[in-house]
Amino acid sequence: MKLKVASYNIHKAVGTDRRRDPQRVLSVLREIDADIVALQEVDRRFGRRMAVLPLDLIHEATPYVPVPLTMKPDSLGWHGNALLARRDIDLLEACAVPLPTLEPRGAVRADFAVGGHRIRVVGMHLDLSGLRRRNQISSVLAHIGGCAAPCPTVMMGDFNEWATHGGCFRAFDDDWRVLAPGRSFPSVRPVAQLDRIVVSRHWNGVTSRVHHSALSTSASDHLPVLAEINLPNF
Numbered sequence: 001m002k003l004k005v006a007s008y009n010i011h012k013a014v015g016t017d018r019r020r021d022p023q024r025v026l027s028v029l030r031e032i033d034a035d036i037v038a039l040q041e042v043d044r045r046f047g048r049r050m051a052v053l054p055l056d057l058i059h060e061a062t063p064y065v066p067v068p069l070t071m072k073p074d075s076l077g078w079h080g081n082a083l084l085a086r087r088d089i090d091l092l093e094a095c096a097v098p099l100p101t102l103e104p105r106g107a108v109r110a111d112f113a114v115g116g117h118r119i120r121v122v123g124m125h126l127d128l129s130g131l132r133r134r135n136q137i138s139s140v141l142a143h144i145g146g147c148a149a150p151c152p153t154v155m156m157g158d159f160n161e162w163a164t165h166g167g168c169f170r171a172f173d174d175d176w177r178v179l180a181p182g183r184s185f186p187s188v189r190p191v192a193q194l195d196r197i198v199v200s201r202h203w204n205g206v207t208s209r210v211h212h213s214a215l216s217t218s219a220s221d222h223l224p225v226l227a228e229i230n231l232p233n234f
Helices: 022-032 055-061 130-145 167-171 214-219
Strands: 002-009 036-040 064-066 082-086 090-097 106-114 117-125 153-158 176-179 195-200 204-210 225-230
Touching: 002 022, 002 117, 002 153, 002 195, 022 055, 022 214, 036 117, 036 153, 055 064, 082 106, 082 117, 090 117, 090 130, 106 130, 117 130, 130 167, 153 225, 176 204, 195 225
Parallel strands: 002 036, 117 153
Antiparallel strands: 002 225, 036 082, 064 082, 090 106, 106 117, 153 195, 176 195, 204 225
16 A cells, blocks of 8 residues: 655745745645645744635645644644645644754644554754754654654655755664655756655655646745655554
8 A cells, every 4th residue: 555745845825926826735735646745834924823725725625634733723733834634544643843943943743544554744844054954853853752652654844955965864864764856946947855755664665756847836936745655564
């Protein structure tokens, strides 16, 4: 049984034409057709930090249900990070993951029941500072290590890491595989692999790529990245 996961920095639903268009972002999500999606920059940064993707539109226009993570009544996620899962995927638990930060960055974690297995998904948006990025990954790894039930895990998001190798990815040991789906930023003419997916050693048959379409080129300054992974046999 395969699982498709995706990560997408939606840039507060503001496209390369400088228009805020939530419907356009939702159309890209339908193009991707993933099972679980990690979103970044899904809330406005200031004031009430309102979600840029209205909840009713998500329910009406996509097969997804947002994971309940919000710490603010008008937000969809935590520090702009949100997780969406298909309606037939059971949520077991979810929480925000504390990160050492000076910027409004964050991470979120959810455990799901898929195909009779417990799996874990972490969505994140890391700092612009290289040292702080590595510290943030270490915090996420420590959080996962403290979870009661170890299980196959996927981490994904905007890592803000311009280095193709090394950099903050040195925080991952041999238990993790850092995927490089391809160049995803900026969307019109991508030069950097800022958006990444990291999988634990449990997964097999892993493939990854950038979703590059006419719509995704205009919907945000980042392109979505996705991976197809085989659920492990225990």
